[in-house]
Amino acid sequence: xxxxxxxxxxxxxxxxxxxxxxxxxxxxxxxxxxxxxxxxxxxxxxxxxxxxxxxxxxxxxxxxxxxxxxxxxxxxxxxxxxxxxxxxxxxxxxxxxxxxxxxxxxxxxxxxxxxxxxxxxxx
Amino acid sequence: xxxxxxxxxxxxxxxxxxxxxxxxxxxxxxxxxxxxxxxxxxxxxxxxxxxxxxxxxxxxxxxxxxxxxxxxxxxxxxxxxxxxxxxxxxxxxxxxxxxxxxxxxxxxxxxxxxxxxxxxxxx
DNA sequence: TATGTATTTAAGCAAATACTTAAATACATT
DNA sequence: AATGTATTTAAGTATTTGCTTAAATACATA
Numbered sequence: 001x002x003x004x005x006x007x008x009x010x011x012x013x014x015x016x017x018x019x020x021x022x023x024x025x026x027x028x029x030x031x032x033x034x035x036x037x038x039x040x041x042x043x044x045x046x047x048x049x050x051x052x053x054x055x056x057x058x059x060x061x062x063x064x065x066x067x068x069x070x071x072x073x074x075x076x077x078x079x080x081x082x083x084x085x086x087x088x089x090x091x092x093x094x095x096x097x098x099x100x101x102x103x104x105x106x107x108x109x110x111x112x113x114x115x116x117x118x119x120x121x122x123x
Numbered sequence: 124x125x126x127x128x129x130x131x132x133x134x135x136x137x138x139x140x141x142x143x144x145x146x147x148x149x150x151x152x153x154x155x156x157x158x159x160x161x162x163x164x165x166x167x168x169x170x171x172x173x174x175x176x177x178x179x180x181x182x183x184x185x186x187x188x189x190x191x192x193x194x195x196x197x198x199x200x201x202x203x204x205x206x207x208x209x210x211x212x213x214x215x216x217x218x219x220x221x222x223x224x225x226x227x228x229x230x231x232x233x234x235x236x237x238x239x240x241x242x243x244x245x246x
Numbered sequence: 247t248a249t250g251t252a253t254t255t256a257a258g259c260a261a262a263t264a265c266t267t268a269a270a271t272a273c274a275t276t
Numbered sequence: 277a278a279t280g281t282a283t284t285t286a287a288g289t290a291t292t293t294g295c296t297t298a299a300a301t302a303c304a305t306a
Contacts, residue, residue, distance in 0.1 A: 005189050009183075009185060009219060009251085009252080011219070012185075012186065016179065016186075017186055017189050017190055020175055020178070020179065020186075020190045021190050023178070024171055024174075024175075024190065024191075027239065027243070029243075030239045030240075030242045030243045031167060031170060031171060031174075031239070032167070033242050034170065034235070034238060034239055034242055035165060035166065035167045035170050037165075038161050038164045038165035038170065038235070039162070039165030039166065040165070041161045041165065042158060042160075042161035042162030042163070042164065042165035043158065043162065043263090043264090044154060044155070044158045045264090047154060047157065047158050047161065048147055048154060051147075051154075052143055052147075055143070055146070056139065056143065060132075060282080060283090061282075061283060061284090062130045062132060062135075062281095062282065062283080063130060063135065063139075063140055063143075065129075065130075066128055066129055066130050066140050067140055067143045067144050067147065068147075070265090071265080071266075071267095072282080072283070072284090073265085073266080073267085073268095073283085073284075073285085074264075074265060074266080076283065076284055076285085077264075077265085077284085077285090078264085079283095079284095080284080080285090092272095092273090094273065094274070094282090095272075095273050095274065095281060095282045095283080096132060096134070096273095096281095096282065096283090097282075097283065097284095107238075107241070108238045108241065111234045111235075111237075111238070112157070112161070112234075112235075114234075115157060115230075115231045115234070116150065116153045116154070116157055118230070118231065119153045119156050119157055120150070120152075120153045132281085132282080166293090166294090168294090183252080183253090184252075184253060184254090185251095185252065185253080193295090194295080194296075194297095195252080195253070195254090196253085196254075196255085196295085196296080196297085196298095197294075197295060197296080199253065199254055199255085200254085200255090200294075200295085201294085202253095202254095203254080203255090215302095215303090217252090217303065217304070218251060218252045218253080218302075218303050218304065219251095219252065219253090219303095220252075220253065220254095
């Protein structure tokens with residue numbers, strides 16, 4: 001890791017900057033994983049899909065398309081992103097695929113959804 | 124609000140779908156605000172900026188550019204996004220602008236940052 | 247006032263996003 | 277086997293994103 005300080009301010013605290021760099025470097029993997037999760041949740045449609053799965057347990061693409069008032073392929077492509085990130089899994093019943101949140105991912109989304117309530121109160 | 128069900132599956136639970144639509148409709152504003160927050164945090168650079176501000180209290184664009192090893196204008200443009208969302212504010216000291224998290228926004232980010240630790244353990 | 251430093255803003259561009267429509271796949275039923 | 281339904285995948289496209297470089301702004305100091 002290159003630890004080069006270019007800031008020329010007299011007040012610049014080089015030790016602080018180097019410390020920050022090392023911290024980030026050590027946590028790089030965690031940041032990548034969290035960024036991935038947040039970028040998936042940071043979309044109106046996908047956040048609603050995640051919320052609906054949390055609330056309803058499981059839903060199929062067709063239901064989600066109805067609820068979200070959008071085309072089935074559009075929903076399906078969002079579902080794929082969420083699935084590729086390992087956040088949901090599917091269960092087949094005949095022609096219908098039911099998607100649900102993976103139990104090991106619910107904790108972080110629960111804390112995110114809690115903030116919805118928080119926002120409702122402050123807004 | 125148009126409540127139209129197009130799903131033709133025999134098993135489709137229309138009451139459930141209508142209920143979901145109403146819930147989403149009532150929470151539309153909260154979803155928008157939360158999506159905005161998450162889309163801002165769902166970027167590697169911005170998540171790190173937010174984390175660094177949380178950890179260090181305040182930092183200037185120049186410091187952040189050093190720590191993140193990227194150009195000052197690139198950092199500045201990320202800062203602007205975060206600032207436009209009302210998440211941070213600036214304090215001027217001479218030529219230097221110090222940015223810090225707004226206190227009313229720290230709660231949600233704290234819960235997000237906590238999940239970094241969670242991820243470190245599970246990964 | 248002139249020069250330098252910190253920061254922002256603007257213009258330009260490559261890559262990523264998120265939709266649309268059309269085609270492919272998987273299962274069910276006749 | 278043939279047709280229909282649920283879903284995914286692919287191709288095409290308009291929009292957004294995130295950088296780069298260059299120019300503008302704000303403050304400090306000689």
